[in-house]
Structure formats: C-alpha cells, structure tokens
Amino acid sequence: MSTKEIWFETLHNGFGQFFSIDKTLYHDKTEHQDLIIFENEVMGRVMALDGVIQTTERDEFIYHEMMAHVPIIAHGRAKRILIIGGGDGGMLREVCRHQSVEQITMVEIDANVVEFCREYLPNHSAGAYEDPRFNLVIEDGVNFVNQTDMKFDVIISDCTDPIGPGESLFTSDFYQGCARCLNENGIFVAQNGVCFLQQDEAVSSNNKLSSYFEDVSFYQAAIPTYYGGIMTFVWASQNALLRQHDLSILQERVSKSGIRCRYYNPAIHAGSFALPQYLQDALSQ
Numbered sequence: 133m134s135t136k137e138i139w140f141e142t143l144h145n146g147f148g149q150f151f152s153i154d155k156t157l158y159h160d161k162t163e164h165q166d167l168i169i170f171e172n173e174v175m176g177r178v179m180a181l182d183g184v185i186q187t188t189e190r191d192e193f194i195y196h197e198m199m200a201h202v203p204i205i206a207h208g209r210a211k212r213i214l215i216i217g218g219g220d221g222g223m224l225r226e227v228c229r230h231q232s233v234e235q236i237t238m239v240e241i242d243a244n245v246v247e248f249c250r251e252y253l254p255n256h257s258a259g260a261y262e263d264p265r266f267n268l269v270i271e272d273g274v275n276f277v278n279q280t281d282m283k284f285d286v287i288i289s290d291c292t293d294p295i296g297p298g299e300s301l302f303t304s305d306f307y308q309g310c311a312r313c314l315n316e317n318g319i320f321v322a323q324n325g326v327c328f329l330q331q332d333e334a335v336s337s338n339n340k341l342s343s344y345f346e347d348v349s350f351y352q353a354a355i356p357t358y359y360g361g362i363m364t365f366v367w368a369s370q371n372a373l374l375r376q377h378d379l380s381i382l383q384e385r386v387s388k389s390g391i392r393c394r395y396y397n398p399a400i401h402a403g404s405f406a407l408p409q410y411l412q413d414a415l416s417q
C-alpha cells in the first residue's frame with residue numbers, strides 16, 4: 133500500500149488537521165515565507181505559508197465570497213477597493229465580479245505568492261489579474277495604508293495569521309492607516325481567525341479598531357479548511373447602519389449586481405452578523 137506523505141497543521145498545540153500530499157507542485161522559501169502548493173484528493177490544490185494552510189481549491193469560495201460581497205453589497209456604491217494580501221487571487225476574482233467597481237488595488241508583500249499561485253492555483257484568480265481595473269502593489273500593507281494618498285470605499289485585509297509578515301496587519305498602526313484611507317461610509321473587513329480557538333485575536337482587533345472606528349463588529353462563516361468552527365471576520369466603519377440593512381435592500385442590491393454565488397446570498401449576509409454568546413461576552417469584557 134502506498135504510504136502518502138502527510139501534511140500536519142497544528143495551529144494550536146495538540147489540536148490540528150492533516151492533509152495527505154498526493155503531489156507537491158511547488159515548495160520553496162520566498163523572500164518572506166515558506167510557500168508550498170500540493171494536491172490533496174479531497175480538497176484539491178492546497179496552499180500553505182510558513183506551515184499554515186491558507187486556501188484550498190475546494191472551499192476557498194466560501195471565504196472569498198463572504199469577505200468580498202458582504203462589504204461591497206453593504207456599502208451599496210463602492211467604486212474603489214483595496215485588498216491587502218490576497219496573493220492567491222481568489223479575493224480579486226470575487227471583487228472583479230462587481231461591474232460597479234471602478235478601481236481595485238491589491239497590496240501584497242510577497243511577489244512570489246502571486247507568481248506561483250497564478251501558475252499552480254489558476255482557478256483562484258481565474259483571469260482576474262488581467263482585469264483592466266486591477267493594480268498590483270508589492271509592499272507591506274501597513275506601510276501602504278500609512279503612506280498612500282489614495283482613498284478607498286472598501287478595504288479587505290485578506291492576510292495570513294498574525295505571525296511572520298502578517299503580524300503587522302493586526303496592529304493599531306495598520307488599523308489607523310486603514311481608517312485614514314477610507315472615504316465617507318467606507319468599510320474595513322479582515323479575516324480574524326476561528327473564534328473558538330483564536331478568540332484573543334477577535335478581542336484584540338475589537339479593542340484596537342474601536343480607537344479609530346465608531347462601529348466595530350464581526351460576521352462569520354464556517355470554512356472547513358480553517359478548522360475549529362466558524363471563522364470571524366472583523367468589520368469596522370463610522371456608521372453602524374452600514375451593517376444593518378433590511379433583507380429587502382440586500383436582495384435588491386444583489387439582484388442588481390447580477391452576481392450569483394455558491395455560498396453568499398442576501399439571507400446569509402444578514403444572518404452572518406449573528407454571533408455566538410461566548411464571543412459576544414468576550415467582546416464586551
């Protein structure tokens with residue numbers, strides 16, 4: 133019997149997940165992180181950075197749809213989008229589906245992630261890198277948001293976990309910079325970990341963002357790859373009404389966008405802001 137190589141991910145001592153590696157497509161150190169892309173019989177092609185699973189072909193749509201469409205539909209008139217990170221191209225693909233969006237800037241620290249995901253995860257970007265509205269900046273996201281004179285309607289921080297280069301994207305310096313770069317009625321969202329296992333990430337983001345935004349909240353979705361339960365996405369804006377639209381408004385906007393998703397829909401959008409009591413209690417400490 134062939135004994136396949138096993139990839140273990142233990143984000144939390146003593147509790148993790150594993151993937152059998154059917155074929156390694158790429159594995160090397162980039163300027164910033166260790167990058168591997170391999171094939172798995174259940175989840176398709178899988179990409180990990182510094183030993184942490186980032187995305188899989190099979191369930192990436194849940195994460196990318198929820199981080200792109202919830203803020204853009206909630207905003208209602210988003211024309212200028214900033215993606216921080218997002219090197220695999222899945223977030224860009226979903227943002228590009230909005231014809232009302234006029235300009236998309238992606239600030240990714242590691243050019244090699246873009247290069248090798250374009251080659252080995254082509255279904256993630258699905259041609260979005262050729263979109264004429266798209267502009268790629270290879271830079272640390274925290275430097276960009278603190279130095280640029282550009283303004284955005286939605287900022288999506290599609291970053292790694294707060295280890296290695298991703299650490300700077302969970303700091304007050306970064307959040308202050310994002311608040312500075314947002315237009316009136318602008319919305320900031322970021323992946324904020326699996327709250328059952330990484331609750332301290334949500335509490336920390338909530339406290340730091342509250343210094344720069346009037347309204348900080350969370351929404352959630354269950355994505356199998358990010359094991360341990362629901363993933364929380366932090367949400368920040370200066371106007372709480374932006375996350376409190378009636379279902380009928382969401383339905384009207386989604387219909388007008390002409391976008392049909394595999395996970396996201398107006399009811400999921402509205403319901404995703406409902407949070408477990410243990411997280412609400414931790415956030416109100």
Ligand code: SAM
Binds near residue numbers: 187216242271291296
């Ligand atoms: N979906 C994944 C998740 O939820 O963990 C994240 C996907 S994406 C691969 C994360 C990207 O963030 C990577 O391409 C990484 O290079 C980029 N990144 C990490 N730190 C960064 C920083 N300080 N500035 C810009 N991009 C950064």
